[in-house]
Amino acid sequence: MTRTEAQQGLQLASGARPGIVAGGGVLPQAVARALKALGSDPFVLILEGEAEPGTVLETCEHETRPLEDIGKLVSILKRHRVTHLVMAGEIRRRPKLSAIRPSLGLVTLLPSVIAGLGKGDDGLLRLIMRWLEASGIHVVGAHQIVPELLAMEGPWTKAWPKAADWRDIEAGRAAAEAIGALDIGQGAVAIGGRAIALEGIEGTNGLLERVRDLRGHGRLAGKRGGVLVKCLKPGQELRADLPTVGPTTIELAHAAGLSGIAVEAGRSLVIDGPELVARADALGLFALGLSAREERHGG
């Protein structure tokens, strides 16, 4: 594994308590399982309508709250003595501003929060993190508490990319970086040496389903293979929203007729890594970690 700026492991001191704000997807569950395995006792704030019910999250001490309770975030976390917070998982819905009853601490930030809503995910996230840090709660990345989630460099699977796949990887990476620079999305699919579909608000799964549907398109008909590439957005907040892949990514990439997937090593999260590799091997796809191109990201 390469060493990058993302990889600062964290030892929680005694008296420290980890917390998780849990959105959708399996990442929050992976973090909770890993923390419990380490003997930790995490508190989980389950976001209603985002996190799936009935998972490992509910076996931790937890509260389930709507997104609009964001104004109470600090007081909830303080009540549960959380000192280090991981924000993990997708938040698909945006909070209804009219339903937020802001706390005093949030009120002072509210004008910039509202401005942040228009700035894409990163702008909003940074503001919430600034509020938490100002309130004495450390915000840490999932990978800092569970470093084994970070993508390793090199191929993880039996299958390796061929020359044509490397051309797709390069084209997909250039496209993913370009749209990342605009804070639009993290992923791109390249087939036949050129990017043919770009991730927008629909997310990576939606992107792959679209590519599956595009296979019959005249310009793709007869073309084989192709690659999904996911990259960190330049300047992206490393403590949340790192590019993530998991077994489902492999299933959908296979359904889209792709030859494999590539992410940046040390700057991407791999959920259920052994399961991802097993599915990829069974389906004949490659999956790999690209060496980070340069140290271009802030944190």
Place this chain on the structure above:
Amino acid sequence: MTRTEAQQGLQLASGARPGIVAGGGVLPQAVARALKALGSDPFVLILEGEAEPGTVLETCEHETRPLEDIGKLVSILKRHRVTHLVMAGEIRRRPKLSAIRPSLGLVTLLPSVIAGLGKGDDGLLRLIMRWLEASGIHVVGAHQIVPELLAMEGPWTKAWPKAADWRDIEAGRAAAEAIGALDIGQGAVAIGGRAIALEGIEGTNGLLERVRDLRGHGRLAGKRGGVLVKCLKPGQELRADLPTVGPTTIELAHAAGLSGIAVEAGRSLVIDGPELVARADALGLFALGLSAREERHGG
């Protein structure tokens, strides 16, 4: 209308004969109608499976040929005494290389044609144009023969963009320029001040249909309006494949819940302009031509 490098009108000398290579969509028909209205007698090479049958194109002297007859392009055009050629319309399918019987002239270009197939649309197009020019046939843009197709600067409709629409126009334009720089697509949709969907191989109509389907997405729910922006790719070949909008664009933009559309004035084509404006006015959408940002394009 602004004067830009795209707007070089062309007077055909007597003895000159215009020709059209007609792909899909209504652009080739608009060019044919305009040429006939000018008293010209165009020859049309109808691309089988791309151009719709039964249109004005078949009222001109014409031949219908499969894409794989590209090797005979020069000899067909010479036989019909074509001196100035317009290449217009979409070509969705890629020719089967194995089915091409290359002419002597094309053989010398074939290695670069094959390389061009991997370079995106522009690379391939430039090679074919180079071959035609080397054979003594002038390749001209649709707008050079029918300048009234060029988008005018300013609003064309009763509705004008509001402040929020201008933020969407700026965000959409930045995104369209970024993906254009990678030769991926020309269009982007921005809603709520940020680009949320980018055009790939599916084309503008596919992009708008996707946005319609994304309206229920959590991050968009409750957000209104939004704008489609189409831009010339930097360095794009001006004689073919200029960004194009028409009445269908308005219908689909409306179905996607957008407030309007914007294209670059003088660098985009408007098909059936009066009909486009009538539909937009009936539906309450705006449509406008943006002033070209800089003279950044080659020809």
